[in-house]
Amino acid sequence: MDARQEKELALLVEKLGKKTVNAAVRKVATLPVEVLSWGFGRGGTRFGTYPSGKEPGTVAQRIAAAGKFHKRTGKGATVALHFPWDGTTAKDIAALAGWLKKAGVRPGTINLNLFSMRPTGALDARIRFGSLTNPVAAVRKASVAHGLECIRIMRKLGSDTIVLWLPDGTNSPGQMSFFDQADRLDETAKAICKELRGREKMLIEYKLFEPGFYATAIQDYARSRELCRLCGPKAKVLVDLGHHPKCTNVEQIIAHLVRDGDLGGFHFNDSIYADDDLATGSLHPAQLFRICCTLVEGELRGYQKVNRIAFMIDQSHNIKDPLDEMVESTVNIETAYAKARLVDWDALKKAQDACDPSAADAVLRDAFLTDVRPILAKARET
Ligand code: RM4
Ligand code: MN
Ligand code: MN
Numbered sequence: 174m175d176a177r178q179e180k181e182l183a184l185l186v187e188k189l190g191k192k193t194v195n196a197a198v199r200k201v202a203t204l205p206v207e208v209l210s211w212g213f214g215r216g217g218t219r220f221g222t223y224p225s226g227k228e229p230g231t232v233a234q235r236i237a238a239a240g241k242f243h244k245r246t247g248k249g250a251t252v253a254l255h256f257p258w259d260g261t262t263a264k265d266i267a268a269l270a271g272w273l274k275k276a277g278v279r280p281g282t283i284n285l286n287l288f289s290m291r292p293t294g295a296l297d298a299r300i301r302f303g304s305l306t307n308p309v310a311a312v313r314k315a316s317v318a319h320g321l322e323c324i325r326i327m328r329k330l331g332s333d334t335i336v337l338w339l340p341d342g343t344n345s346p347g348q349m350s351f352f353d354q355a356d357r358l359d360e361t362a363k364a365i366c367k368e369l370r371g372r373e374k375m376l377i378e379y380k381l382f383e384p385g386f387y388a389t390a391i392q393d394y395a396r397s398r399e400l401c402r403l404c405g406p407k408a409k410v411l412v413d414l415g416h417h418p419k420c421t422n423v424e425q426i427i428a429h430l431v432r433d434g435d436l437g438g439f440h441f442n443d444s445i446y447a448d449d450d451l452a453t454g455s456l457h458p459a460q461l462f463r464i465c466c467t468l469v470e471g472e473l474r475g476y477q478k479v480n481r482i483a484f485m486i487d488q489s490h491n492i493k494d495p496l497d498e499m500v501e502s503t504v505n506i507e508t509a510y511a512k513a514r515l516v517d518w519d520a521l522k523k524a525q526d527a528c529d530p531s532a533a534d535a536v537l538r539d540a541f542l543t544d545v546r547p548i549l550a551k552a553r554e555t
Contacts, residue, residue: 174550182547189515194548197514200479201507201552206441207281207485208249208499210259213238216450216489228495232259233272238496240276247553248503251281253485254330256323257289266329273330280330282376282438282483285323287316288340288384303341305361306354306390313361320365327373334483335369336411336438337362338378342385342392351388358390359403366404375408376437376483377401380416383448393417394426398435409437413487414464415448416440423460424467431471440487441506450489452498454505461505462541465513473518504549511545511552 174182186194213235215224229235236252243249252273260269273280287304290297295315302308304316323335339358343349366375379397382389391397394410401408410430417423430436441453443461454461472479484506490498517536524532 174547174554178547178550181544182551185543185547189543193515197511197545197548198551198555200514201511201548202247202555203480204248204507204510205250205480205484206248206503206506207251207253207483208239208242209253209255209485209487210235210239211255212486212488212490212499213242213495215495216491218491222491225494232265232269236269236272236276236278239278242496242499243276243278246500246503247555248507249278249499251279251332253281253284253336253487254326254332255284255286256319256326257291258286260326266326270330280327280332282334282336282485283323283327283330283332284336284338285320287319300340303349303354303390305339306341306349306357308349308353313357317361317364321368324365324368324373333372334374334376334438335365336376336378337365338380338411338413339389339391340384342382342389343387344385345387348387354388354390358400362400362408363404366408369407373407374437375404376411377404377408378411378413378416378438378440380413380448381418394430398430398433401435410435411438411440411483412436413440413442413448414453415442415444415450419446424463427464427467428471431468431476434477436477436482438483438485440485441502442486442488450487452488452490452493452505453486453502454509455501458505458509459541461509462512465509466516466537466540469510469513469516470518507549507552508545511548512540512543515540515543515545 213229215222215228229238239249239252260266290300295311299309299312305313307313327335369375377397377400379391379393380389381392397410401410412427414423427436443451443453443456445456468479471477486499486502488502521533521536524536
């Protein structure tokens with residue numbers, strides 16, 4: 174920190190007290206934020222991908238970029254991996270382990286890609302009719318086998334979490350019965366989850382639409398939570414900020430999940446129209462703040478510890494330099510989280526119980542409008 178930042182931090186201490194500021198610094202410094210390997214490459218749209226030539230092109234280069242990111246920010250100690258994108262053979266996995274080690278980072282969540290066709294086996298072009306819910310039993314079986322393969326990869330790399338984001342869905346009302354879709358998924362999701370042991374976990378991500386545009390198999394948190402209940406305590410819900418209908422109150426969903434200990438993970442990104450996967454906090458910093466407030470309040474009320482939830486950046490870098498945009502998003506997350514840690518919870522509760530919404534909102538606004546950059550600088554130094 175330079176002299177100016179030290180001075181600004183001292184002013185914050187004077188205003189908010191040493192305890193509050195130090196706690197915020199500690200919380201920001203220890204918040205784990207996972208990054209995703211493919212996010213270090215150039216993202217694209219269905220119209221095309223336009224590389225600058227400078228971004229990492231291979232898995233090895235992307236992991237090296239993740240190492241650079243980790244050294245610069247202190248975040249990204251773990252890297253989310255997707256299979257088959259990040260490797261298919263035993264040799265690939267061994268090489269991947271070596272690159273991670275060299276980069277000074279650890280494997281994070283292991284994500285099943287059930288939308289990529291394989292050169293051999295049943296996961297061929299028929300997966301356009303679904304993977305775990307496909308009408309053809311052989312395709313469902315091969316999809317479950319991919320889940321089990323990801324569990325083996327997870328163990329080989331030393332991770333303990335797999336993520337199920339299901340691309341399954343239909344495009345027209347006659348294509349598949351909702352009842353068959355649900356029955357098949359109950360069975361196949363359970364078949365994957367029952368292979369997990371000890372501390373191993375499966376996070377189940379929901380998404381309203383895409384690639385299916387009529388009826389997605391895990392379309393909302395109700396369906397995700399229902400599957401988790403069916404699969405048992407090793408399964409938890411994963412919330413992705415971009416996967417809701419517009420105007421959804423995501424922080425309220427978070428509160429309801431946290432109350433039941435059902436929130437397993439969180440995917441950060443930002444959007445206006447759909448699952449736009451833009452830089453986190455670039456469009457809706459106030460929403461990000463409210464989400465962080467809900468997470469912090471949940472922890473203070475004794476539900477789920479914030480640091481135990483798997484936070485991941487899940488966004489695509491189509492225009493800016495991927496590494497820069499990942500840093501930008503990380504800073505936005507830290508900013509929102511630091512502000513949430515400055516909320517005067519006692520004053521807020523008092524105002525709420527006194528039926529004084531103006532005073533309550535003033536408490537939140539006070540925290541939101543605080544310039545927390547000195548806290549971030551101190552946390553980075555730590
Ligand atoms: C989905 C979802 C998943 C991600 C895939 C590639 O929209 O957000 O988390 O793994 O995209
Ligand atoms: Mn996601
Ligand atoms: Mn998404």
